[in-house]
Amino acid sequence: MIAELNTLIDLIESDLNRGDGTADAALDPGLDLETLTAQIGTTEYHLRRMFSSLSGMPLSEYVRRRRMTVAAAEVVAGRELLGIAVRFGYGSAEAFGRAFRSVHGTSPAEVRRSGGPLRSQPTIRFRLTIEGTSSMDTRITEQPAFSLIGHAARVPLIYEGENPHIREHISSLPDDEHVRLKALSEMEPRGLLQVTAHVDPDHREGTELTYLHGVAVGSDASAPKDLDVIALEAGTWAVFTASGPYPEALQTTWAATASEWFPSNPWQLRPGPSIVAIAERSEDFSTATTELWMPVERG
Template sequence: MLEALNRALELVEEDTAHPVDTARMARLALTSEYHLRRLFTALAGMPLSEYVRRRRLTLAAVEVVDGDATLLDIAVRHGYTSAEAFARAFRAQHGVGPGHARRTGAVLTSQPRMTFRLTVEGGTAVRYRIVDKEPFRLVGYRARVPLVYEGHNPQMDAFVRGLGEDHWGLLAALSDGEPGGVVSVVDAIEPEREEGSLLDYYQAAVTTAPAPPGTDVLEVAARTWAVFPFTGASFPEGIQRVWADAFGQWFPSHPTHRSAPGPELLTVDYDEDGSTASGELWLPVERL
């Protein structure tokens, strides 16, 4: 899997005047375009589009400093339609404009070329199970919040704190399916999954009961799920790590499955002091 991903990344270095063909990258990586983006973000710590932008501006900076070509020629060669657009992107990455960098030899920021390799770190096993589940309904409360990869998500925390005891009691009473109890749901994430991109966040219950007034409903189609149980995870870092381990360790070592579009479900039971938690992460997958 990682060898195929590395072959796909070679396209970033080619024909920098045109956008990267992510569909072709996915074919080279022997996976879907959706899974390619999800896997890359988990492994690299940044979206694929961000890596492409940084890498190509790194290549452009080499030409800027060399001074042999005009700034407009360099801009066009790296996919920008005007010198102004190129200058804005260049300044965002390097902190100075291309003209200033050429004149003064300013310090620039380089994005190294990425290559993924399999390493063994501690030999920690990733526990999982595969579940084929019929269609079901999630009923609860929804907010549109930004994506935060590490640490607390202030808007998500504020939404959860804003739910009263009557809301939690209603969700507990509605729950009559798997996963049981109150379920945190992430859905409708913007495609690039960049830090700060928006998503639908639910506190909900799997239920066959009618949706009470004032609640939101999410219908989930029949699909296969990879379920990752965890215990003793710190909040929020340890729980966020469950996602990272799923994409960074489990998917690369299980080429029989790849991630699929759909909601991601999380159940969490906190210990007495709230510092650690146990639960399950449900990720939609498809069999290959």
């Protein structure tokens, strides 16, 4: 996966140097990710997820910053703004100016007068360091088609600490509803589940996702009409077990799947929800043993 990500970086730089980018809202500057991922033997979904997890920023954001870093050199050099805008895929100098300000915090005109300030985005280079001092408790399991049923809400994505929007959603449910849901659980992953689905492809913090508080049932089960349903096809899942302070241990394990496990194993993510099952927990929920279920396929 590290080699594939570096190939992507090289192609971004090549495209920027040619200056034939477009203002494609999904991915600037117009890289054909579908063709690229087919050539290097992975999927766009997996590539985007691994990039954002390892770099700490969405792929689209990185490309936007690199575009404006390269464009800044042309602004400082005094080239005509409309020409720069067209080169970098914008239909007008005004549109380019807005994009420029969003990255550098100032206008092209001000940069021309004073030479700055400029916020440069260096070219990323991925490297894999394997310490070999610890192992991840992981198993691969084949799951038949099943459904996740429960109470769903749209909440913002938050990487660190407890998500207050999720806490509010769960707290809004009466105690007897948790008991009812748990009684409906009939297959793995067992018990009450924390499900995140319909996540932004780049996993940008602050974007909305679907959070479902519920349980797993067979695909032929009849869900109560007051519950939301996420139907899943049969497939392979990687299950990562984490124990320790909650939610810190779970979040550390989640990050390590991208930085350690996926680069070292012949699996890649496939589209689908991520599921957290609580195997054990302390009374105050300060510590817990969790299972993180992630949909995977052979790379």
